[in-house]
Amino acid sequence: MREHLKIALKQSDLTNKIIAERLGIKVDTFRKAVLKNTLNDGYLILIQKEFGISKEWLRHGKEPIFVDKFDILKTEIEEDVFAVLDTIAPEKIVAYQLLKEKKFTALPSFIKFVEKIKVSQRISDLVNKKDD
DSSP: OHHHHHHHHHTSSOOHHHHHHHHTSOHHHHHHHHHTTOOOHHHHHHHHHHHOBOHHHHHHOOSOSBOOHHHHHHHHHHHHHHHHHTTSOHHHHHHHHHHHHHHHHTSHHHHHHHHHHHHHHHHHHHHHHHHO
16 A cells, blocks of 8 residues: 555655645554555545545555546435435336426427427428429
């Protein structure tokens, strides 16, 4: 873990001090945990969220070294949404989707788009009849 952290720190503007302060622990405590490879997964997850240093990189040396914090947040939100959806009755989800569709089809831009398609279809029908 120590070597992996060293590499990540060299490739960023981070220091042990910055990371330890953000984690709310003393720098010496942080250094010792890294040195002894005893930094727990909770801290690794926080480091990944806060600084974008991959917990897989720190723990196992598995690249990439850095991960996109936005992607991490997006994944967490998706997991939360799916966990919530799992508690909702399927009929309610279907009803919600139908309501969304109804609102979407009422949008002026969607209505104009449909009208353009209808006009194009009429023109196509006229042209095809003319050739017959």
